[in-house]
Amino acid sequence: MASVTLKKNYRCVQSLQQFYSGGPYTVSSDGSFIACACNDTITIVDSSNASIKSTIEGDSESVTALTLSPDDKFLFSAGHSRQIRVWDLSSLKCLRSWKGHEGPVMGMTCHASGGLLATAGADGKVKVWDVDGGFCTHFFKGHKGVVTSVVFHPDPNNLLLFSSSDDTTVRIWDLTSKKCVANLERHRSTVTSIAITEDGWTLISGGRDQVVNLWDLHDYSCKMSVPTNEAIEGVCYVGSLSPFASCVQGKKVGDSSAFQFLTVGEHGIIRIWNSQGAMCLYQQSSSDVTVSKEDEEEAKRGFTSAVMLPSNQGLLCGTADQEFLFYSPIKSPFNLNLEKRLVGYNEEIVDMKFLGLQEDFLAVATSVEQVRVYDLSSMSCSYVLSGHTDIVLCLDTCTTSSGTTLIVTGSKDNTVRLWDSNTHSCIGIGRGHMGGIGAVSFSKKSQSFFVTGSSDLTLKVWSLDDMFDKTLKTKAVTAAHDKDINAVAIAPNDSLVCSGSQDRTARIWNLPDLTPGVILKGHKRGIWSVEFSPVDQCVITGSGDKTIKMWAISDGSCLKTFEGHTSSVFKVQFVTRGAQVVSCGADGLVKMWTVKSNECAATYDQHEDKVWALAVGKKTEMLATGGSDAVINLWHDSTAADKEDAFRKEEEGVLKGQELENAVLDANYTKAIHLAFELRRPHKLFELFGQLCRRGDDAKDQVKQALGVLGTEEYRQLLEYIREWNTKPKLCHIAQFVLLQLFTILPPTQIVEMKGIGEVVEGLIPYSQRHYSRIDRLERSTYLLDYTLNGMSVIDPEPEPEQEPESGVIVDNTKDDEEVLNKASSKKRKLKKPNSNNYSSIGYTEKIEKTDQKQSTEYYFIHNPKESQVRLTKYKEKKRGTYFKASQSILLT
Numbered sequence: 001m002a003s004v005t006l007k008k009n010y011r012c013v014q015s016l017q018q019f020y021s022g023g024p025y026t027v028s029s030d031g032s033f034i035a036c037a038c039n040d041t042i043t044i045v046d047s048s049n050a051s052i053k054s055t056i057e058g059d060s061e062s063v064t065a066l067t068l069s070p071d072d073k074f075l076f077s078a079g080h081s082r083q084i085r086v087w088d089l090s091s092l093k094c095l096r097s098w099k100g101h102e103g104p105v106m107g108m109t110c111h112a113s114g115g116l117l118a119t120a121g122a123d124g125k126v127k128v129w130d131v132d133g134g135f136c137t138h139f140f141k142g143h144k145g146v147v148t149s150v151v152f153h154p155d156p157n158n159l160l161l162f163s164s165s166d167d168t169t170v171r172i173w174d175l176t177s178k179k180c181v182a183n184l185e186r187h188r189s190t191v192t193s194i195a196i197t198e199d200g201w202t203l204i205s206g207g208r209d210q211v212v213n214l215w216d217l218h219d220y221s222c223k224m225s226v227p228t229n230e231a232i233e234g235v236c237y238v239g240s241l242s243p244f245a246s247c248v249q250g251k252k253v254g255d256s257s258a259f260q261f262l263t264v265g266e267h268g269i270i271r272i273w274n275s276q277g278a279m280c281l282y283q284q285s286s287s288d289v290t291v292s293k294e295d296e297e298e299a300k301r302g303f304t305s306a307v308m309l310p311s312n313q314g315l316l317c318g319t320a321d322q323e324f325l326f327y328s329p330i331k332s333p334f335n336l337n338l339e340k341r342l343v344g345y346n347e348e349i350v351d352m353k354f355l356g357l358q359e360d361f362l363a364v365a366t367s368v369e370q371v372r373v374y375d376l377s378s379m380s381c382s383y384v385l386s387g388h389t390d391i392v393l394c395l396d397t398c399t400t401s402s403g404t405t406l407i408v409t410g411s412k413d414n415t416v417r418l419w420d421s422n423t424h425s426c427i428g429i430g431r432g433h434m435g436g437i438g439a440v441s442f443s444k445k446s447q448s449f450f451v452t453g454s455s456d457l458t459l460k461v462w463s464l465d466d467m468f469d470k471t472l473k474t475k476a477v478t479a480a481h482d483k484d485i486n487a488v489a490i491a492p493n494d495s496l497v498c499s500g501s502q503d504r505t506a507r508i509w510n511l512p513d514l515t516p517g518v519i520l521k522g523h524k525r526g527i528w529s530v531e532f533s534p535v536d537q538c539v540i541t542g543s544g545d546k547t548i549k550m551w552a553i554s555d556g557s558c559l560k561t562f563e564g565h566t567s568s569v570f571k572v573q574f575v576t577r578g579a580q581v582v583s584c585g586a587d588g589l590v591k592m593w594t595v596k597s598n599e600c601a602a603t604y605d606q607h608e609d610k611v612w613a614l615a616v617g618k619k620t621e622m623l624a625t626g627g628s629d630a631v632i633n634l635w636h637d638s639t640a641a642d643k644e645d646a647f648r649k650e651e652e653g654v655l656k657g658q659e660l661e662n663a664v665l666d667a668n669y670t671k672a673i674h675l676a677f678e679l680r681r682p683h684k685l686f687e688l689f690g691q692l693c694r695r696g697d698d699a700k701d702q703v704k705q706a707l708g709v710l711g712t713e714e715y716r717q718l719l720e721y722i723r724e725w726n727t728k729p730k731l732c733h734i735a736q737f738v739l740l741q742l743f744t745i746l747p748p749t750q751i752v753e754m755k756g757i758g759e760v761v762e763g764l765i766p767y768s769q770r771h772y773s774r775i776d777r778l779e780r781s782t783y784l785l786d787y788t789l790n791g792m793s794v795i796d797p798e799p800e801p802e803q804e805p806e807s808g809v810i811v812d813n814t815k816d817d818e819e820v821l822n823k824a825s826s827k828k829r830k831l832k833k834p835n836s837n838n839y840s841s842i843g844y845t846e847k848i849e850k851t852d853q854k855q856s857t858e859y860y861f862i863h864n865p866k867e868s869q870v871r872l873t874k875y876k877e878k879k880r881g882t883y884f885k886a887s888q889s890i891l892l893t
Helices: 243-248 639-665 669-678 682-693 699-707 712-725 732-745 748-752 757-791 816-821
Strands: 010-016 025-027 033-038 041-046 052-057 063-068 074-079 083-088 093-099 105-110 116-121 125-130 136-141 147-152 160-165 169-174 179-185 191-196 202-207 211-216 221-227 232-238 260-265 271-274 279-283 303-309 314-319 323-330 335-343 349-355 361-366 371-375 380-385 392-399 405-411 415-420 425-431 437-442 449-454 458-468 471-479 485-490 496-501 505-510 515-521 527-532 538-543 547-552 558-563 569-575 580-585 590-594 599-604 611-616 623-627 632-637 809-811 839-848 853-864 869-879 882-885 890-892
Touching: 010 599, 025 063, 025 303, 033 063, 041 063, 063 116, 074 105, 116 147, 125 147, 125 160, 136 160, 136 169, 147 191, 160 191, 169 191, 169 202, 202 232, 202 260, 211 232, 243 260, 243 271, 243 279, 243 323, 260 303, 349 392, 349 405, 349 623, 361 392, 361 611, 405 437, 405 449, 415 437, 425 458, 437 496, 449 485, 449 496, 458 485, 496 527, 505 527, 505 538, 538 569, 538 580, 547 569, 569 611, 580 611, 580 623, 639 669, 669 682, 669 699, 669 712, 682 699, 682 712, 682 732, 699 732, 712 732, 712 757, 732 757
Parallel strands: 063 105, 105 147, 191 232, 232 303, 349 611, 392 437, 425 471, 437 485, 485 527, 527 569
Antiparallel strands: 010 632, 025 033, 033 041, 041 052, 063 074, 074 083, 083 093, 105 116, 116 125, 125 136, 147 160, 160 169, 169 179, 191 202, 202 211, 211 221, 232 260, 260 271, 271 279, 303 314, 314 323, 323 335, 335 380, 349 361, 361 371, 371 380, 392 405, 405 415, 415 425, 437 449, 449 458, 458 471, 485 496, 496 505, 505 515, 527 538, 538 547, 547 558, 569 580, 580 590, 590 599, 611 623, 623 632, 809 890, 839 853, 853 869, 869 882, 869 890
16 A cells, blocks of 8 residues: 555546527527527527537526527527517627517527527417617517517518417518418417428427428418327428438329428437428337436426437437437438437435446436436537436446446436346336435455345345346345435445444444444434445445544444535545545535545535535546536546646746846846746845836836737736735835836726726725825925925025116125025025124115006115125015015115
């Protein structure tokens, strides 16, 4: 065990989800995808592998009608909300919507030109709309019931519209005259489907009155009525060049003008008819639609629609149990081959197992009576095993020494069935249990028997050797537990069997006689899963008490307890030759545990509800999980791939790191910034921007050039880096500088469209406001410093503006004038009225020529001791006793 390489990770590689819940669907013009209703959403499904390409969210109302434009660029939908919507399939955005009818829209179709859309409503009205404008061009009323379908004439130049209703009539509307030109009344029940022949002169209508009528569009008369003996749900015209037309080979069809058409209905049988003589040319021998045998209503569901695929790709039929069946014709002799079956909804998945030597199939038991076998390459349902009359609760598979793959299923109908996967047939039925069979397990070594556990509290051993008339016989029976048996497992050497029950115990039994062995006690709730170790003498159990326990077979002692699930553990399986354990539970989680360290190595969250089923491939150890969310996930061991990816990324990181250093040395900042983004090194990126900011005048151009080569995702990543830098005062100046250049480069529309930009901006705004407030306070504080320094005569005041001299004076702008008055005075500094002996006052009224104003002034003669001069300085009174200097000093002549 020490030499075993432990698995570190699993990767979900494929997923089969619910994509169709019944109702309307439409096929693309090339048959590559199907747009179908899934509850209140619309799913675009790849018709090759049932994968969901995209999902269109609706308006929380069920979708009732769908159609595509001829070029497959637009999808038209309508639901119970009565809103008609136009979707752009490239962007999945709603281009326009409008309210169409007074009731739900039950059908719609697009004209071959793509400019007109016809809708059929439950209000009995038919409307035609302009696609671009969204306005109604034609309004037709006359039907007295729900209009079920509407079809344009295939010839774009023939402006006729056909509608069928549950009032048993088909009406033909002329778009030119805007009138009803014909009312076809021959059906006695709802007309469900209509089709038009290739030449455009025959209308085919099928209804639930088990009749198909052929109408001549020259005079609107009924040419023929074809009884079908089943309620018709879909009719399709078979073209002369269609491969389905080969069914007439070797048969007399009469008139050369005769044509073929195809019908599907409640019996789930495809029939091909000839218009001449109402002759059935081909009929399927058995139905491929799987329904319950008990409920007669369910048995009549069958097909609900049929569509001829383009380019001779075959026939697509929809069933009432949300399946799409694809048929292709086989010549000589003619037959229909079911190519693939896409299951739109699996309901709750309760158990699954891998099938075949290569494990390329998966058998799945859901909350229905059938077992579906999926081809893992295409994720389509290859075949269905039908026979149980109630829900299948469990299954197991094995491959015998002769190469035959067997499937055993246990059902709520108290029977167990044995199936041959090659012939898809039941080869044995086991009866005898008095309750539903909840657990079944094949023998591991001999493949000659299997063991079942039931809600009747008993274990049974069934032999595969001596079957008589498909009847399985029991080799041993024992009353095993006090409550329902949920799990059964057989040891690798076929000598022991372990059973787990709701009575909170697991028991070991000796085979083949089911003699009792040890009892495993310790769980506080019922046990859902048991499994033998492939290498050790121990067994592992999963319980509703959220724990997994490992027990010694010899004495029944508990060896280990694994805790980590937050809800009941439903399935436990050994992997990596017993060195690891995989589990799943009601918390929707899949966990991988290491036995030696008793720790959880990995947790996977790919389900939205309980995970009931877990299958482990014996050869590849691939995992398959399924549960209440109707999703099947396939997991592959990615340990080696992840290790290789990590090594490759590390190697690439080293090389790019060296390139980054070389670019920095070469001052190639554009390349260096791009490499820093690829390597996700925000600290190095900050250093590069810091170096650019210190380059001086060309910093802006350098930063813009470096940022110009980035992509949208890198711009968003840069904004996140700036948000982090902006939170630190030491880094904010560079962050703000880069942010300014970024906003200069990017238009606002591109910034708004970035994913998660709102959260980034919310993180930038408060710190930016804080930084700007701090800088503003600092700037205002410098004014006090200037004032203090001016008062201390440390710095010189600003010079006063020059003024024109008075008549007879000469202006002197020397610095001494200011020094005499006050060395520390500033431009707006207050001065007391001088009263020194060196000053003398003369007051008079002076007329100022420039402004024609009169004002009271006082002049002072100032004697400068340094100069033998007398200067005159003018002061103007502002307040009583306070004067402000009003002009430069002037030297008297």
